[in-house]
Amino acid sequence: MFAAERRQLILEMVRANGAVSLRELARVVQTSEVTVRRDVRALEAEGLLDRRHGGAVLPGGFTRESGFPQKSHLATAEKTAIADLAAGLVEEGEAIVVGAGTTTQELARRLARVPGLTVVTNSLLVAQALAHANRVEVVMTGGTLRGSNYALVGSGAEQSLQGLRVSRAFLSGSGLTAERGLSTSNMLSASVDRALVQAAAEVVVLADHTKLGSDTMFQTVPTDLITHLVTDEPAAHDDRAASELQALADQGVQIAVAGAGAAAAASGAASVSGDGASGAGRGARREMPLPGQRRTHGQALRGVPVEPGSGDRERERERARVADLRRR
Numbered sequence: 352m353f354a355a356e357r358r359q360l361i362l363e364m365v366r367a368n369g370a371v372s373l374r375e376l377a378r379v380v381q382t383s384e385v386t387v388r389r390d391v392r393a394l395e396a397e398g399l400l401d402r403r404h405g406g407a408v409l410p411g412g413f414t415r416e417s418g419f420p421q422k423s424h425l426a427t428a429e430k431t432a433i434a435d436l437a438a439g440l441v442e443e444g445e446a447i448v449v450g451a452g453t454t455t456q457e458l459a460r461r462l463a464r465v466p467g468l469t470v471v472t473n474s475l476l477v478a479q480a481l482a483h484a485n486r487v488e489v490v491m492t493g494g495t496l497r498g499s500n501y502a503l504v505g506s507g508a509e510q511s512l513q514g515l516r517v518s519r520a521f522l523s524g525s526g527l528t529a530e531r532g533l534s535t536s537n538m539l540s541a542s543v544d545r546a547l548v549q550a551a552a553e554v555v556v557l558a559d560h561t562k563l564g565s566d567t568m569f570q571t572v573p574t575d576l577i578t579h580l581v582t583d584e585p586a587a588h589d590d591r592a593a594s595e596l597q598a599l600a601d602q603g604v605q606i607a608v609a610g611a612g613a614a615a616a617a618s619g620a621a622s623v624s625g626d627g628a629s630g631a632g633r634g635a636r637r638e639m640p641l642p643g644q645r646r647t648h649g650q651a652l653r654g655v656p657v658e659p660g661s662g663d664r665e666r667e668r669e670r671a672r673v674a675d676l677r678r679r
Contacts, residue, residue, distance in 0.1 A: 352380060358390045365400050365407050372406040372429075372561040373586065384586055405585060405592055406561040429559040429583040432609035434458040437521065437557055437581045443467050445518050448547045449477050451502035451540065452523035454557045456480055463487060471517060471550070473508050473543055475501040497539060504539035509546040520551035522572065526565030527558045529598035532574040534567040541569035553578040560585045563592045579605045 352360075357380045364371050364379065377387045391407045394400050400407045434457035441447060444467035449455050451474035459477040462468060463484035472478055473492040481489050494508030522544055524533040533556050535541050548554055548571070556577050563585065580599060585592035600606050 352382070354390065357382065357386075358394055361387070361390055361407070362394060362399055365409060370403070370406055370408040370561060370565075372559075374405075374429075376407070385588075403561065403565050405563065408565075429561075429609075430454045430457050432583055433557050433559060433581050434461055436607055436609045437555060438462060438465075440519070440555060440579070440581075441465055441468065445469070446471070447517050448472065448512075448515075448520045448550055450474065450520065450522040450544055450547050451477070451500050452557075454523040454559065455521055458521060458557065469517075471512075471515065473503040473547070475503070492543075494543070497537075500540070502540060502543070504543050508543045512543075512546045512550050515550040517551050519553045519555055519578075520547045521555050521557060522547065523557045523562075524571055525562065525567040527556065527562045527580070527595075527599075528564060528566050529574055529595055529602060531566060531570050532577055533558070533572040534570050536567045536569070538569050541571045544571040548572055548576060555579040555581065557581050559583050560592055563595045574599065574602050574604065577604050579607065581607045581609065583609045 360380055361371075361376055364376060373384045373387050373391070376391070377384045380387065391400065391402055394407070395402050398410060401410050430453060433454055437458050438461035441462060443465060445465075446469040448471045449459060449462075450472070453476075455474065456476040459470070459472075459474075459480035462470065463481055466486040468487045469490065470477070470481060470487060471490045471492070473494060475496070478489050478491055481487050492503050492508040492511040494503030494511070495505040496502075497504045522533065524535045524544070526534045528534075533544075535544065554572055554577050556572065556579070558580065560583050563582065577599075580596075582596070585596070596606055596608075
């Protein structure tokens with residue numbers, strides 16, 4: 352394929368999807384990421400698209416939000432690896448909240464195997480993924496349906512979350528930077544995500560490498576409230592993405608990187624699974640070096656000690672609060 356043909360195809364993909372990763376572009380045009388990066392740089396010079404860490408987006412500053420059909424075909428392998436790893440953080444009998452998004456939908460499919468789990472969500476897709484899980488209880492917020500991502504938003508969704516307390520919130524978004532944290536392109540979605548954060552003792556962000564360094568209009572989770580980031584391995588030559596990850600780590604975010612096979616194992620990655628009988632998570636993880644680990648409300652991610660018995664008492668209180676939400 353000639354350079355002009357490659358660039359035309361790249362431009363068509365970006366226009367159709369809003370944002371496309373370099374990996375996906377290289378796969379479609381059947382060339383290396385180095386060549387695709389040169390093509391993207393040339394198209395950016397003509398003002399036809401904007402480069403982002405690990406990908407390309409429509410021109411115009413802040414990334415616009417793609418619809419669900421487009422998002423569902425972006426970085427699918429990466430989202431699967433992230434969901435596998437994130438599922439290993441969920442324990443039997445927990446109560447959690449899961450926000451809307453294609454990555455959180457992948458996570459929900461894996462949570463169906465965790466017994467005694469209670470999931471509060473504003474996402475119809477998350478609820479659908481768990482609909483036939485006999486051992487998982489699903490609690491949906493109220494609100495108005497936003498058709499582009501099949502999520503419930505508005506004051507009804509936010510009010511139904513008041514007074515709720517769970518162990519963790521699992522969220523995704525449109526962009527993630529060390530400076531502003533997680534962000535999204537829609538004001539209503541951002542408002543509900545903030546309410547989900549307020550309901551949780553810890554916040555776990557699920558973001559593939561295409562989101563790193565991207566900044567969108569509405570902040571949902573500032574960096575100092577992000578406890579844990581689960582992402583995938585940036586390209587070896589993507590220094591800016593690596594710098595962004597290090598900047599997040601320097602601010603106290605615990606980072607788990609889903610690797611692929613031998614490359615992850617060579618970097619000291621380890622298999623992660625749930626502590627209970629679920630065995631939900633099956634992925635490779637590499638922890639970034641941190642200046643210190645944080646704990647909130649007596650809870651901790653794996654590897655951080657907590658007072659014996661405190662987790663059981665907290666889970667009992669969480670289940671009581673969720674039961675109260677269902678009655679209301």
